[in-house]
Amino acid sequence: MKVTKFGGSSLADAKQLKKVLSIIQADPERRFIIVSAPGKRNKEDIKVTDLLIEYAEKFLASQDTSMIEATIIERYTEISEALNLSTALPEIRAYISNLKHTKHTTKPRVMDLFKSSGENCHAMLIAEFLSSQGSPAVYIHPKEAGILVEDMPGDALIKKEAYDTIRQLRHLDKIAVIPGFFGITDEGEICTFSRGGSDVTGSIIAAGVKASLYENFTDVDAIYAANPNLIPNCQAITELTFREMRELSYSGFSVLHDEALIPAFHANIPVVIKNTNNPEAPGTKISSTRSHSNQTVIGIAGDSGFTSIYLSKYLMNRELGFGFKILKVLKQFNLQYDHMPSGIDDITIILRKEQLTEELEAELIVKLQEELALDEIKVKHDISMIAIVGEGMRNSIGVASRATAALATHKINLEMINQGASEVSILFAIDENQEDEAVKALYQAFFN
Numbered sequence: 001m002k003v004t005k006f007g008g009s010s011l012a013d014a015k016q017l018k019k020v021l022s023i024i025q026a027d028p029e030r031r032f033i034i035v036s037a038p039g040k041r042n043k044e045d046i047k048v049t050d051l052l053i054e055y056a057e058k059f060l061a062s063q064d065t066s067m068i069e070a071t072i073i074e075r076y077t078e079i080s081e082a083l084n085l086s087t088a089l090p091e092i093r094a095y096i097s098n099l100k101h102t103k104h105t106t107k108p109r110v111m112d113l114f115k116s117s118g119e120n121c122h123a124m125l126i127a128e129f130l131s132s133q134g135s136p137a138v139y140i141h142p143k144e145a146g147i148l149v150e151d152m153p154g155d156a157l158i159k160k161e162a163y164d165t166i167r168q169l170r171h172l173d174k175i176a177v178i179p180g181f182f183g184i185t186d187e188g189e190i191c192t193f194s195r196g197g198s199d200v201t202g203s204i205i206a207a208g209v210k211a212s213l214y215e216n217f218t219d220v221d222a223i224y225a226a227n228p229n230l231i232p233n234c235q236a237i238t239e240l241t242f243r244e245m246r247e248l249s250y251s252g253f254s255v256l257h258d259e260a261l262i263p264a265f266h267a268n269i270p271v272v273i274k275n276t277n278n279p280e281a282p283g284t285k286i287s288s289t290r291s292h293s294n295q296t297v298i299g300i301a302g303d304s305g306f307t308s309i310y311l312s313k314y315l316m317n318r319e320l321g322f323g324f325k326i327l328k329v330l331k332q333f334n335l336q337y338d339h340m341p342s343g344i345d346d347i348t349i350i351l352r353k354e355q356l357t358e359e360l361e362a363e364l365i366v367k368l369q370e371e372l373a374l375d376e377i378k379v380k381h382d383i384s385m386i387a388i389v390g391e392g393m394r395n396s397i398g399v400a401s402r403a404t405a406a407l408a409t410h411k412i413n414l415e416m417i418n419q420g421a422s423e424v425s426i427l428f429a430i431d432e433n434q435e436d437e438a439v440k441a442l443y444q445a446f447f448n
């Protein structure tokens with residue numbers, strides 16, 4: 001059996017849903033369908049999830065929500081009428097309208113409740129559509145599916161005991177249509193996964209039912225070796241390992257959430273990325289190993305919006321617990337760091353710029369100086385992190401040399417170089433305004 005997830009662009013309107021129907025009916029092993037909320041129908045359109053966020057913000061601000069409610073309901077009405085459906089629509093209308101009557105008043109709870117309704121309502125509609133077209137289907141709410149999560153609004157994590165309940169879904173005699181993006185706490189509250197959460201749901205269900213394959217349908221033929229918007233005729237990747245995919249996703253690839261594959265990875269279930277608009281394309285397979293293991297670099301990713309904090313102190317390496325003190329300060333300010341390369345007398349903290357306000361940054365600098373008695377501290381914003389990724393780098397000589405030579409040729413200054421202990425990736429910190437040029441230079445070095 002297969003678990004098949006469709007993204008928002010694949011489910012944006014009736015035309016797209018007909019393509020989805022053909023894909024599902026083409027393979028009887030596609031028994032578990034994970035759905036996103038309706039995405040953009042064109043470049044100027046607005047995703048239903050973004051409309052729901054606006055709805056939640058108006059509700060929290062005690063503003064009139066009638067217009068935004070009507071806009072959201074109209075999206076589902078258009079799809080229902082175009083497909084000659086009628087059963088789910090009244091329930092969807094009531095569900096959207098009743099959101100404003102929630103007992104919750106805190107922003108995290110309200111946001112999770114409102115945002116999750118996009119997937120939830122679409123799953124109702126899609127289950128009706130499949131059944132009407134001769135493929136008996138049943139809508140299953142995450143509570144009924146057993147998607148039990150930790151109580152962490154906006155950043156839910158699946159509980160280990162949830163998989164025992166999810167496994168029981170194997171016995172269904174109909175296609176299961178399950179809304180992605182959220183789970184249920186022990187207290188019955190809705191908690192969403194972080195961005196790209198429908199991918200996480202698909203991976204969880206695949207692991208729970210012990211699927212033979214997890215298919216993730218999106219709007220591209222494959223995962224590419226770099227950003228295809230930057231690189232004309234960019235090389236498609238046919239195979240990736242789980243570790244490579246996580247590194248690339250974390251470093252800027254937008255096809256998959258960087259945490260989405262963890263349940264499938266632990267259950268050793270292969271994943272295939274395919275295109276709803278071109279389902280015959282082979283796509284990209286992600287599994288524990290890849291056959292062409294001699295390929296050194298498999299992909300190049302770039303991500304912006306970082307800040308570097310450089311700390312220097314003479315004889316830092318002799319001071320017991322220095323790193324612990326840094327982590328203690330970061331925890332005190334509720335800051336997460338992404339990288340922390342070090343030398344004998346210096347450490348650089350790389351973190352997401354969005355975590356810092358001017359006031360918080362000033363307080364952080366003072367605290368670090370007080371706690372660590374530093375000789376020097378420098379903060380630099382607008383940093384991009386460029387990653388070259390590949391399992392083959394473990395057994396290859398001169399990868400870093402080729403990369404730095406390519407960057408130097410294009411006069412790209414390096415703020416930092418960091419290679420992880422796994423030797424699957426090498427990271428370069430550069431100025432944001434040179435990110436595109438750096439990706440092009442590295443692609444030229446390793447793929448042309």
